Amino acid sequence: MAIDWTLFRLCNSVAGRSLVLDNLIRLLMNDYAVATVLSLLLFALWFSGKSPTVRERNQRAVLTALTSLLLGNLMVKAINLVYYRPRPFAFNEVTLLFYYPSDSSFPSNAAVVGFSMATAVWLFDRKMGLVMYVPASLLALSRICGGVHYPSDILGGILVGVFAAYLVARRSHFLDRLWTVIIQQMRRFLLA
Amino acid sequence: MLYFVYTELALGYLFFSFVSALGILQFVAARYRLAGLALLDYSERRTWGYALGTLFVLGSGMWFFASQWPRILTPGPAGAELGLLFGVAAVCALAATLVLAALRQRTRQVAATQMPDDSDQTVAIGRATGRLYVPANPTAPMPALCLVPGPDGFDQASWNTLARQIVEQGMVVLLVIPERESYTYPEILATLPAATSLLSKRPEVDPERIGALGHDLGGDLVIRAASADKQLKTVVALAPILDQSALGVDLMSEMPYPQALRWACNRQRAKLQNELNALEYAAKIAPRPLLLLYGTEDRMVPHALPEEGPAEDSLLHPLNQDSITLQVVPGAGHLNLLDHPVTLHAVFQWFGEHL
Incomplete structure (x- = not known):
């Protein structure tokens, strides 16, 4: 895993050089900022669309994204039951810009959150999906720069997130019927 | 068991999520012209919606991160707790937006209905009543x-105008006042x-020179009545409901939520x-x-006619006749079609030629 460590050192080397850059990284890597941005984008997507057909597609994307997020988190829990990887700062000297997380480093839960939602939306709406990949990628990169994840943790998180979104969007046809029922019921109350 | 770690941080995040969700809804209201979600009138200036949305999102974000910065960099609520807080805030923001938008439009409607009624006289039209303008x-x-x-959605001011x-233009006008009890089938056919x-x-x-103009289901009624009443020389139907009405968010494109919900739930309509089967x-x-x-x-009449006329497989294909003229008014909606200058011009021109 030498390349993993080399890449980590490269990214982490930007930390601790400038207060402004450090705070920018902290702003991106915390649990609130990017997660809220992604949630707000999903909230907007629910009501977006110039025609009922487009809006229904967007609403399916939102429901798929939320289910992907849930599935991705369950997959992380399952992986953590059988595999524990210490954080980069556990046995090495790194510049840490955040608190000391105690859970397993692999896979990155933050990457799972961002990429499961962004991929789920991308499978329905390429443009909006690409927009959502931007904050998801910044969150993932900032977690390496901030010293809490190895690049391979992020890669693992991305794979888990993308796989969860793919499973929900493309391999769970029974959910399509559930989405139809939910959207129809919401539409009765003019909320879809 | 939910554990929010810091009460102040959790409440701060709840407020931040609430205000930013309000802001996002203003973006959506301006972008997709949803009057039922608009805190201000964005029909003329969409940029107001974008500006208000930006102000809400950035303002609340800056306040939250500035006030909670030390706590944000320490272990706080887990993802499930944050998700719950965001969900509650988003639902509250949606409810607040629907209520505030309805209050805004209600205030505007009250101001409009307080305009003086300058009709010449009230007359009885069978079981209905009307106003005669001479x-x-x-x-x-x-x-x-x-x-x-x-x-x-009878807008007295618009109809008076x-x-x-x-x-x-030199015509006598008889305006039928819409009363719920007179809009029932088959009694309505006598009107x-x-x-x-x-x-x-x-x-x-x-x-020998009497015509009729109807709007919405009034358009359906004038079509149905004119098919039997040969005394009507010509008919104009503004946005008649010839197919199923829209459902869902689209109904909020021109109406506040309570009115749109009543519209959607009105089985009698x-x-x-x-029954009119226009x-x-x-x-x-x-x-x-x-x-x-x-x-x-x-967007309340989903089949709104394309400029080139209805396609062959369309339900509206029977309307492709020489005696029927289909016209679209750029920029007009369903309820404001009546007030649009292009509509007024087309109506005056039509009756000038055919009456």
């Missing part, structure tokens, strides 16, 4: 028009013959539309001319 000094028998609004403008009968007995009216009866008006007008922004 030019000040009629010299010779003149053409007359019967105006029939839809049963919901329209009636006054038609009177200025227009009673109106034409009343008009034709007036000394200032030329009984859907029943009346089916689509079938429209073809029976021929050879007398019929003008159908729809707004391009009309």
